[in-house]
Amino acid sequence: MNAAILSRSLVCSLALGISAGLTGASAAAEAENPDAHAAYPRPFSRPPSAGKNYDTWRDASGADIGQTSVDPKRLPSRVDNSARPEFPGIFRQKWGACGQFASVATIFSYEMNVLNGTAADSDATRFPAHFSWNMINGASNRGSEAYHGWEVAKRLGIPTAKSYGGVRLDKIGLWPDGYAVWREAMEYRVSGYRYSPASTVAQLNEARGWLFDRNRPGSNGPGTGGLLAMDGRMGERGKVTKTIPEDEHEEGKEVWIRWGPSGYGHGMACVGYDDEVGYDVNGDGKITNDIDTNGDGEVTLADWERGAYIVANSWGEKWSDRGRIYLLYSAMIDPTWERGNYLGRVEVARYLPTTTLRLKLACDDRSDLRVTVGIAGDPDAESPEHEFAPEVLNGWPLFGRSDAGHVPMAGPDDSSPIEVGIDLTSLVEKVAADRTDGRLFLRLGRAEKSDAVGEVHHAFIRHYDARGALVREAPFEIGNGSFGKEVLFLEAPLAAPVRN
Incomplete structure (x- = not known):
């Protein structure tokens, strides 16, 4: 390992402590916050008609968000679950079904293959985006949220792409004809899902732990990590898409330094993270996690210039880096994009x-x-x-x-x-x-x-x-x-x- 990489690794390992990288005052405030891992953000966390007491995680078997204290020292500096055989690959979405390509075709497929111990290498082990999308799109080219697909999977199930006729269809609004398709769908269900913010270091570490081993360290080595749904703002992408410069980790690849300053929402899947990816956002010639770059008088995760999520998009393999792009950790803190500051996770079950x-x-x-x-x-x-x-x-x-x-x-x-x-x-x-x-x-x-x-x-x-x-x-x-x-x-x- 060269000196530059060693230096960056040292900065990352120090900064990713629960309170490291924060000022003393902000670290103390975070440590005292009992809701550091709040599971229910106000927007887009559950169906609006279900009521405030609707518990989307009720039937899940995993630990709820915030119940596990995450030791960042046990987490590796990089995790990329898109390299696993359970990952179904990069899709090219058709119409405004990005939320379902992320939540069902990608995340649900991955989770079901992890559960079944199978590889997502054919339509027999992949699940369609358009089954759930056509249930809730008003038979028109309309967008959707991740939870729409997960609720369809909880209440109805999702058939395999093989039975359905592919991951996507050529006509909007079609419902499948044939009891066998509906009966198969009943076997593949969502048992629970949650949304959580990622605006503090503690919340970031909890999300990294989910991506690494679902925060379930075992005696036989790390378990299989999960994926996370995210919702980005895609307007004026040119303003926020940067190329990692030479001599930097992952040089030549693209990174989003924040969500686009305007425009429409777009559902994507977070498949991992890389603590060493960075970009000089404030242009001071350094990449830091310990300087107040936004001028608010304190150093928080919002000021971090190093560390990024790995995002899998549904715009095809030719987009960016084989359909993937980096997103700085700090980009998830955006007061102007409320619905984009949360990560969604799901647990699946056979039935x-x-x-x-x-x-x-x-x-x-x-x-x-x-x-x-x-x-x-x-x-x-x-x-x-x-x-x-x-x-x-x-x-x-x-x-x-x-x-x-x-x-x-x-x-x-x-x-x-x-x-x-x-x-x-x-x-x-x-x-x-x-x-x-x-x-x-x-x-x-x-x-x-x-x-x-x-x-x-x-x-x-x-x-x-x-x-x-x-x-x-x-x-x-x-x-x-x-x-x-x-x-x-x-x-x-x-x-x-x-x-x-």
Whole structure:
């Protein structure tokens, strides 16, 4: 190691201590701050209609943000998870789906492959950006946030790109036709997600620990690190994109010194970090982490000129450094870009449903469609004891708007019926854990003041064993199947025999 690199490494190792690089006053203030790792930033952390008490991490098994004190001495100076076989590669996004290319195609794919012990080297082990995007984009070329995809994955699941037809489609607003795709999606879920700020050294170290080993040091060496979602401002990129000069670590590569001063948001994935990458932001001829470069009277992380995240973009392999770019740690502190100052993380899970609904239907306005599934423990009951309104068949009210789009079920300009699948396991378990008794109720109608009409072609209750094998399938009596002005009510015994 040459003297220049050694000097930079020494500066980094000293500065990355929880209080090093700060003035005494600011270090003390940070040490006394009990909310140093606040998990819920005000904007974009969870669906607006879910309420302030909605805990997005509730079903995750990992330690919550702030519960683990991170010793920066155990963290290496560089981590790049995009070099791992679980990383699905750099995508070239189509339309305004950047949030889903980051949160689902990249991060969800990576996390699911880490969980499964597989490589993300084919569509069989990658997950599509457009499945979740077309659920919540209003059937138009509209942007989305990372949490949109993660909520779709929590409540519905994500099918593999192989089953879906690729990571992206050639038409906006399409929903897949075929129970098998929807059933596969149920197996791949998000169990929990969190957003956290990265505006202090302690928060930075916690994020670095997540990227390195999820802050779970083990006796058998470091575990596999996670990825982080971030949201950057892309206006006037030329003003903030710099080239690392000669004789500097990673010379010739590009680095963002802060978010663009204006413009639109853009979702990306943070895949690692490099403590030695730096740039002379204030032009004083030095790259420092211990000088008040912004003139606010104190030295904080906002003044750091050395240390950067590794960001994977969705603009293709030819952009910047094979689709990757550096972003200074200090760039995450920007009072003018509130939504870009947070990092999102996700935990995934495999899941096997035991009871599902296989439903084929048409409707000329899927946002105005209203479907409720109910259950009663008595097989002769005339009304349900518990009811469930699937988000996907009710216009995605979770997100507070008609995110399914005012288009037919299959998508824009396609009035064909499609076959979907809905997981009923949690509903059935409310009254019939062994699935041998009870009655199911299916109600289909339309939103108030809507003129939507539709037709049910078939509906079945499906039961699976603990290994995911189909045990039996029982039909609902359909009749003429039409609904709209009149609500359609269907009933079936939970354990009805299979019809030949």
